[in-house]
Structure formats: structure tokens, C-alpha cells
Amino acid sequence: MLAHDGPTTGGGRPALRGHAVATVSARAAGRAGVRLRRGTRARPLDGRGIAISAGAHAVIVDDAGAQALWTTIEPVLRAGVEPDRLLATVPDGGREVVSGILAQLDAHHLLREVEPAADEVAAFAHLETVTRRPAAAARLVASTTLRVTGDGPVAHAVGAHLAAAGYARVLGQPTTSNPAAAHAPNVLARVERLGAGDAWHGVAFALGDSRTLVVGPGNRDADACLEVAALARLARLGAPEEPAAPESLPAALVGAQLALAVLASTARACDGTAPGRWPEYLVTSDGLVSEPRTHVALPRLVHEGRALDVDAWTSGAAHDEHGDAAALRRLEPVWDPVLGLVGEPMSLDLPQLPVGLAALVDDDGRTLGGVGTTTAAARLDAALDALRLPADGPVGHLAGSLGLGVSASAARVDAVARLVERSDLGWRPVWRDLASMRPDVRRLHVALTRHLARPVTVSLHASEVGLHRVDVRDLDGDLLGRAVAADESAATHGALLRAVGLTQWQESGAGLVPAEPAIDVLDTRSPDVRRQVDRWARAAVATGALHLVEPERAGDWATVGVHAVVASWT
The missing domain is CATH 3.90.930 (Outer Surface Protein A; domain 3)
Structure with missing residues (x-):
């Protein structure tokens, strides 16, 4: 079958x-x-x-x-x-x-x-397609009072559609438009349902400007927070040239879409369907093309939450490791082109040897670069780097270093490595001949100094806590790559990986990206660095030297496959 x-x-x-x-x-x-x-x-x-x-x-x-x-x-x-x-x-x-x-x-x-017969409302045929209990939904339609708030053709269109669908009463409530916001996204219509105690409950809304119209949600009821988040997201796209005044054809289309979202809410109420975790909207462009899109509005991770002890290393070990390709699929809603939190990481015309590269353009027009052992790893690196600002805020986490990753261990390592590399741990210089290191380390060094013709200095420092830090700098002293690990070879490999990636980009001559991207020079994601730093962090937590916390509301980020940890010294 x-x-x-x-x-x-x-x-x-x-x-x-x-x-x-x-x-x-x-x-x-x-x-x-x-x-x-x-x-x-x-x-x-x-x-x-x-x-x-x-x-x-x-x-x-x-x-x-x-x-x-x-x-x-x-x-x-x-x-x-x-x-x-x-x-x-x-x-x-x-x-x-x-x-x-x-x-x-x-x-x-x-x-x-099989239900008792009900008087069919005009929307019964549609209810038959969207709910398991169409007769019950029809009775609910016939007994529900709605309120449509808004001025203009969209509000008038949705009010007419809802009345024609058979809702008991559809009340209109005008709003006072703000001329100063004519070019900004506006709420064009808001639909609420009258509940117990004469309280009004949000159902769905339509908002947008002359370029983009957002209608829904279609998988859960609306509330003020969803409305504010959608408005804020559209505002970051920049103001269109024309004011937010849909003409009659778009208004009729959006009004019908909003009425269908209200009927979907009635259907969910009859079926007892759980609301979707993230709201789904119909987004209509100025070319009258409508597409379903998910809006992932992730919160700032600025408050401490659950403390992590050594049990954290075993509780998620069986299920928290994902391949890069699978992790990217889970992250796709985050870079939705209209409602996404960040831009989409793409390889474009960047060379992918000797290391993988990816580019991501943020809302401020900056090009962020991702580096990895593969193209998928580079795309993931760029996405997580871009997510750091909405997660951490413009001034960083006040309690320590925030780490993000697509598994619990990756987030721990990202947090701990960032804490360690900026801490005074009694770093002392150590000499080590690169010729004695692993073959993969030597290959990266050859790629950087010979194939890419970038003369560099590689400096190794040892700490009092059993970790090594490696810096790769050009002849002007500019930092090209850095990594920390328990083993010198692992740290050197991680630092050279970042340095090769940055130099490979700068020397590529790629036409679709600027020559000077914003690339994080600290490696926290190469396999050996991850394994060694995570092992060291477990021992440090066990002895009480290191404090790890899962931030409050980290669970929201986990819905798209991103884990978060804050590391600090005790």
C-alpha cells in the first residue's frame, strides 16, 4: 500500500x-x-x-x-x-x-x-476538507461571534467573507491609521473571537506593506507577540517605495486567505489539534504569488537557567549527534527569505578546496563567512555564527561565554573554547616543530604557505589547566586563525583550518562575494577540537572549576536543532 x-x-x-x-x-x-x-x-x-x-x-x-x-x-x-x-x-x-x-x-x-446532522453553513464544503468533524465545526461557526479590526479593503474583504461563511456575527472595529507609518508594515486586519466572559481572543491577522503581505497563522491562533514579531521581521526588510495600501485585487486575495485561516482555527478547535510550535503564514509578494512560510522567532538567551553537571555528558549522548546535512535541513526555517532570522548560507562561486567555504549576508548587509572541512560544515559554521547576534545580543552574554551548536556537545565546546581563549590561564610560549605534527596538520600548513602563498607564523602556548592555544598570524601580526585543545596537533589543525579558509576566500577572486568577509578566526567545530575540549570540560565541571548552564528558553532554539550553553569559571 x-x-x-x-x-x-x-x-x-x-x-x-x-x-x-x-x-x-x-x-x-x-x-x-x-x-x-x-x-x-x-x-x-x-x-x-x-x-x-x-x-x-x-x-x-x-x-x-x-x-x-x-x-x-x-x-x-x-x-x-x-x-x-x-x-x-x-x-x-x-x-x-x-x-x-x-x-x-x-x-x-x-x-x-459520523456525526449528528447539522444545518449546513455556507462554508460546510470547505470544513469537510479541513476537519475530521465538519458538522461540529459548522455548528461552531454558526454560534461564534467574530470581530474584525482594521480599515481599508483587506478588513472589508475579510469581514464580508466571514459573514458569507456563516459565522453568527461579524463585528467591525475601525482603527486610526498612522500617516507617519505609511511606508512601514502595518496590521491591515485582525480577527478575534468572542469567548467566555466577553473576552476577545486572537485568531488570525493580515499585515504587510505594498511589497509583502503576511496572513495567518494557519496552524495556531494568533496573539499579540506573534503579530509584533512578524511586523518586526518585515520592518527589517526595509521600507518599500510605495505606501502600505493594497489595491482591490490583492485585498480580495488576502481577505479570502485570512477568512480561510479563521475557518482553520474553528476546525482545530473541533478536532482538538495541538497548536503548531512555530506559526505558519501565507506570504504574498507584490507579484501576487502566495507561498506558505514558517516564522521562527527565537528569543534572546540572556538569562541563566538549568545548571549542567557531569550527567549532561551521558544524558544526550545517544541522540544528540547529527550529520551536517541533517542539521542544515532542521535549520532551514531560520533562513526563510521573508520571515527568516538570518540569511541563507550558500557556497556561491567560492572555491571548496582545500577547505569548504560558505557566505551569508545578514540584515545589515555584512557578508559572514563560514569555514569547515566540507561545504556542509562551512554552511553550518556560517549559520551558527549569524545566529550568535540574535542569541547573545549586541553586547554578549553577561554571565559568561555563550556557545551554540547542533548537538549538546558542540554547544558545550563552543562555549568553553570561547571562554578559554579569552581567559588569562597563565599562557606560556612553547616551541614545537610543525614537521613533527600529524600529516593533516602539515598539509594545511603547506596549503597556506605554498599553494596560497601566505607566509605566516604559528605560535603555540600552553596553559596551567592542560590546554594548548595556537595562533596563526600573517607577517603584519594580524590573527588569521586560533584554536584551543588538549593536544598541540589538534589545536594547530583547528587554527590552520581557519587561516586557510580566510586566505582561500581572500585569494579566490570570487565575483559574488566581497574580498574581505567577516569570518570568526576561532575554531570550535573541527572534530578533534570538539572531542578534546569536551573531554576537558567534563573533567573541569567534575572538579568544580567550570560552571555550565543551559540558558533559559534554550528549548525554543532546540526546536530547530540548535543547542545553547553558557560557560563561566566558578
């Missing part, structure tokens, strides 16, 4: 394949009756199975035995039946298959509950 969300055509097979599920999903397994969603079609696929589909959702039954069973149960499902009674009528050999079909239909939004 194949399950597929998206249009099903005769030209290709859906990509997601799975065996028949042995148990019906929790929602479909109870005694409540279920039926097929109205408009669901079942059609043969030229001997390749039967496609059961409605809208953008589809399940394909491709086993011959399962197809025969589907043909038998289809009329019963269209009429409505309790799942356990349906399974009781199926021979033992077919129950697992039928159970799997029901589970797939439910997972792909093709089942509806």
Missing part, C-alpha cells in the same frame, strides 16, 4: 511505500463511526493498484488481495461504520490488511467522523 500527500497522476508512482499497518490509528480505533470524506474518489491505475484520493491527499492500494478487500469495504465506508464492527465482519486473514487501509486513510485525512 502506498500513501501519498499530493496530486496523484497516472504518470508516476508516489514515493512513500509501507506495508499494511497492523493496528488502526488511535482516532479510528474507537467505537465512533467513521466515513470517507465527501468527494473521495477511488480509481484504478492501469493495473498498478487503486488510488483513493481527495484534494491533495491520496492512498494507493497496490496489493491484489488488498484491492479486493477495498472493493468490499468501500460502500460501507462511504455510508459510515464503526471500525471495530467493520473489522469483525472481515475474515481473520484480511483484518490486518483492512486495519492498515483504515490507518492509512486516517493518517492522510480521508476519514471523517
Whole structure:
């Protein structure tokens, strides 16, 4: 059996394949009756199975035995039946298959509950497509009072759409526009629902300017914080040339989108759907192209939270390591081109040998550079570097050094390495011949001094706490790379990696980036540096010399795969 969300055509097979599920999903397994969603079609696929589909959702039954069973149960499902009674009528050999079909239909939004009849509101056909309980949603629509706040064509359009949908009352509340903010993003319409105690609760909003319009959320109810965050994000894009006054066509489109977001809220209330962690919006450009986008608004990590002891090294060890490619996928909402917190890290026309490079342009127009052993590692380096400002603030963390990483260990190392490299630990110079170091260290040195023709000095310092610091400087004394580690070779490799990356960029002649990027010269992410500094930090925490804290609200950052730790001396 194949399950597929998206249009099903005769030209290709859906990509997601799975065996028949042995148990019906929790929602479909109870005694409540279920039926097929109205408009669901079942059609043969030229001997390749039967496609059961409605809208953008589809399940394909491709086993011959399962197809025969589907043909038998289809009329019963269209009429409505309790799942356990349906399974009781199926021979033992077919129950697992039928159970799997029901589970797939439910997972792909093709089942509806059998409900008492309700007076159909105008929006009933739409509710049938978005909620498992359309009759209950219709009754809720018919008994709900809404308030639309706003002036102008968007507010008028959404008010008309909501009244036509069948809501009990739709009240209008004008606002006083601010002429000084004509070129800035404005709230064009706000929809609230009347609740218990005559209190108004936010549902959805539309805001924007003549260039970008944001409507939603579509996966949770709105509140003042979401509205402020979305306005602030659009304001950072810069003011458009024209005032925020949508013409009639965009206003009608945005008004309809906002009405659909309100109906989605009603559907969620009936289904008991948990709100999404991050709000999802429909964003319409000035070319009238609408796309769904997620707004990740991460908080500043300026307050101390949970102290981490040596148990932190084992509690997350089994599940907190992610490959760079997987970590980048989790971070994608952070660099959404409209609502993103930072720019997208890209390799552009930068050379990728001998080290990986990536560029990221922030809201202030600065080009941040990322360096890594691979292109993916460099992209991750640039993204985490860009996230440091929204996480740490413009003046840094007052309690210590903040570290960010895509795993708990990476965040610990980032924090500890930044604390160590700026601390007076009795650093004393130590001489070490580069020729005696590991081959990979020597290769980086050759790449820097011969292939890139950058004469440098490599200085090694040892501390009183068992760590080494290596600095790579050019002949003018400018710092090109730095790293700390327990082993001299690991620290030298990390420092040379940053120095090679910076020089490789400067000498590349790449046309899509400036010649002088903002690159963090401190290496905290190369594998050997991470392993050694993390091992040292565990011992330092155990002896009480080092204090590690997970900042308050670090859990918000973890939703996009970023861990945070603050390190300080005790």
C-alpha cells in the first residue's frame, strides 16, 4: 500500500511505500463511526493498484488481495461504520490488511467522523476538507461571534467573507491609521473571537506593506507577540517605495486567505489539534504569488537557567549527534527569505578546496563567512555564527561565554573554547616543530604557505589547566586563525583550518562575494577540537572549576536543532 500527500497522476508512482499497518490509528480505533470524506474518489491505475484520493491527499492500494478487500469495504465506508464492527465482519486473514487501509486513510485525512446532522453553513464544503468533524465545526461557526479590526479593503474583504461563511456575527472595529507609518508594515486586519466572559481572543491577522503581505497563522491562533514579531521581521526588510495600501485585487486575495485561516482555527478547535510550535503564514509578494512560510522567532538567551553537571555528558549522548546535512535541513526555517532570522548560507562561486567555504549576508548587509572541512560544515559554521547576534545580543552574554551548536556537545565546546581563549590561564610560549605534527596538520600548513602563498607564523602556548592555544598570524601580526585543545596537533589543525579558509576566500577572486568577509578566526567545530575540549570540560565541571548552564528558553532554539550553553569559571 502506498500513501501519498499530493496530486496523484497516472504518470508516476508516489514515493512513500509501507506495508499494511497492523493496528488502526488511535482516532479510528474507537467505537465512533467513521466515513470517507465527501468527494473521495477511488480509481484504478492501469493495473498498478487503486488510488483513493481527495484534494491533495491520496492512498494507493497496490496489493491484489488488498484491492479486493477495498472493493468490499468501500460502500460501507462511504455510508459510515464503526471500525471495530467493520473489522469483525472481515475474515481473520484480511483484518490486518483492512486495519492498515483504515490507518492509512486516517493518517492522510480521508476519514471523517459520523456525526449528528447539522444545518449546513455556507462554508460546510470547505470544513469537510479541513476537519475530521465538519458538522461540529459548522455548528461552531454558526454560534461564534467574530470581530474584525482594521480599515481599508483587506478588513472589508475579510469581514464580508466571514459573514458569507456563516459565522453568527461579524463585528467591525475601525482603527486610526498612522500617516507617519505609511511606508512601514502595518496590521491591515485582525480577527478575534468572542469567548467566555466577553473576552476577545486572537485568531488570525493580515499585515504587510505594498511589497509583502503576511496572513495567518494557519496552524495556531494568533496573539499579540506573534503579530509584533512578524511586523518586526518585515520592518527589517526595509521600507518599500510605495505606501502600505493594497489595491482591490490583492485585498480580495488576502481577505479570502485570512477568512480561510479563521475557518482553520474553528476546525482545530473541533478536532482538538495541538497548536503548531512555530506559526505558519501565507506570504504574498507584490507579484501576487502566495507561498506558505514558517516564522521562527527565537528569543534572546540572556538569562541563566538549568545548571549542567557531569550527567549532561551521558544524558544526550545517544541522540544528540547529527550529520551536517541533517542539521542544515532542521535549520532551514531560520533562513526563510521573508520571515527568516538570518540569511541563507550558500557556497556561491567560492572555491571548496582545500577547505569548504560558505557566505551569508545578514540584515545589515555584512557578508559572514563560514569555514569547515566540507561545504556542509562551512554552511553550518556560517549559520551558527549569524545566529550568535540574535542569541547573545549586541553586547554578549553577561554571565559568561555563550556557545551554540547542533548537538549538546558542540554547544558545550563552543562555549568553553570561547571562554578559554579569552581567559588569562597563565599562557606560556612553547616551541614545537610543525614537521613533527600529524600529516593533516602539515598539509594545511603547506596549503597556506605554498599553494596560497601566505607566509605566516604559528605560535603555540600552553596553559596551567592542560590546554594548548595556537595562533596563526600573517607577517603584519594580524590573527588569521586560533584554536584551543588538549593536544598541540589538534589545536594547530583547528587554527590552520581557519587561516586557510580566510586566505582561500581572500585569494579566490570570487565575483559574488566581497574580498574581505567577516569570518570568526576561532575554531570550535573541527572534530578533534570538539572531542578534546569536551573531554576537558567534563573533567573541569567534575572538579568544580567550570560552571555550565543551559540558558533559559534554550528549548525554543532546540526546536530547530540548535543547542545553547553558557560557560563561566566558578
